[in-house]
Amino acid sequence: MARIFDRDTLLDLTVNVIPLGIILFFVVAFVLVDPFGGLDFYGRVLQMGLLVFPFVALAILTYVSGKAIAGDEKRSPVFFQGQATMEGAQTRHEAEADIEAADEAAAAATAEAEAEAEADATDDDADPDTTDEE
């Protein structure tokens, strides 16, 4: 269980935690502030029920769907949407590895370029148009 709900999954689930938080906020607010205290108790129960029910339902659905999705992510290869049945499609893992490799290469390239640019700038700073560009 703890393995399925790791940091990444919890981060994905924050989208649903925010509405849960909003509902919770109103539950607390309505408990503390009750300008309609003179009215019947039944309405008060309904008022809370209308907040508690969606809260619980959303919490359950978030848990169940998170378990299904994150579980499948761990059990089998993950593709980008709509590509799973395509021949020779890259998995997300492979794509990320590619991007990282490309990033590293690019970083190395920019480091070099920057070093050169700096060297240029020292003897050429009379031309702010080109140096400001970066």
Added chain:
Amino acid sequence: METTGQLLLTVLMGAFLLGVAAFLARVEDWRSYTPLGAGGGAVGESGYGHAEKPAGLIRWFTTVDHKDIGLLYGLYATIAFVVGGLMVMLMRAELTTPATDVLGSATFYNSLLTSHGITMLFLFGTPIIAAFANYLVPLIIGADDMAFPRINAIAFWLLPPAALLIWAGFFPIPEVIPAQTAWTMYTPLSAGVGNGNQMNVGVDLMLLGLHLSGVSATMGAINFIATIFTERAEEVTWANLDIFSWTILTQSGLILFAFPLLGSALVMLLLDRNFATTFFAVEGGGPILWQHLFWFFGHPEVYILVLPPMGIVSYVLPRFSGRKLFGFKFVVYSTLAIGVLSFGVWAHHMFATGIDPRLRASFMAVSLAIAIPSAVKTFNWITTMWNGKLRLTAPMLFCIGFVSNFIIGGVTGVFLASIPVDLVLHDTYYVVGHFHYIVMGAITFAGMAGIYYWFPLVTGRWYQRTLAKAHFWLWMIGTNVTFFAMVLLGYGGMPRRYATFLPQFATLHQIATLGAFMLLVGGVIWVYNIYVSWIEGPHVQSGDPWRLDETSLNTAEWDWFDAKRETSLAATDGGEEVKADGGEVVDGAPADDAADDE
């Protein structure tokens, strides 16, 4: 006298139906169908000129192929869209002057208003989504067909009679008049109480038609749920399910809970009308009961309509941004969150009815909470486009239009969700502006994005891109002119659902009508373009007409299309269709650069 006539009619009808059954039994060898697994995998299955399919009209009346049924849904929705659109054009014409100078009768205006709303929501909105879902979901998730192909066909064939019933009042049938209840069918008006004319059988027919469309939607929903749960290819795990299928799954769940409830409420209303029950009578359950039941269905219904279009945009927009969808899983989880929360907000349509203020407060709270998942999606679309390599093709333009209009529609909605604001704006044109930004500006725009995007997939041809762009700009400007004018009218206090108005609202009403005519012109261009291009548009030149492979954004349905093209190119003994596919050079048409669609 009268009973004899009715008996005669019944007998005639029975004979007619028997005749139809006999005819069908003769023309079709029903046993030849082995819908499940007939084609052996999503790839290479079926396509046009399929040997097992009967030719001509019979094919369309007997098909159980998910793609054919998808096309039928699409045709049906298009017809309904044209009907509903023409109805509203009459209304907008009426609203160019403060008095009822154009139509001459406020009653007729009310009939059009009712029918426009119901037609657009139930006969255009739900079916156009079913069209995409039927055609695409099995292809994308690698299923051979829908889980229950025949139920799929039945669900569709319930719709034409539903439309006839809903429109019955407009047909020249003596004694039958159209319903004037508005799409919300509030009691006591819709219960036929009082001295009005809403006890007319036309209203009953409309309610029955609505009920039938609900049965159809429910059958479709069960089918989609079963298909997505059980018919996915092995590789398509929950983590790999695409966003469009996710939204269809969620939508189907909503339909499953919402539509049977509408059906029950409609039956109760019919009982009140015809059998003197008192479900919604003041001395019985009360008119507010209707509103609770209706909106417990009605609010989920608006999300039933908006979730799949959101799915289409989430699916198509990244393809023309040169990017994967940003925060894919955020979009999935927020779709599910919307699904659940949409059942907890219904009474925000009833803030002004005098229900217990504490209940109002709770409904406001959940309505604010549901805005978050919608906003999350919006940010994801914007972030996907941010610094992307945008290709402003027709489908992309409609996607961007969707996002833009959805923001205005959503923000106006959040204001309405606040009780004090709603008490001022309720039942004004502001509300009409709010939901039209969504139903027209967002849902219909996403539908158009989908139609243009998958047009090559379905027809193997290109649409005319200049016309498509004219369509987009006319609609983008027309939508904003029309519905922003309505937002302003609402601020001014113009109440909704009236054929007449005070002279001070004339200018804004005329502006709204001007915008509506832009929408009409755009719509005519769209129909013409689709029709002509379907018949004689230039053939696409590759299995990847949008050149998605270049950015590794290709998807399964285009893979299927590619495979289908290749098999039909290879089959030299094929039918005419095949020859045309092979005939690469079509009248020197610029099919190649159509792929750029710039």
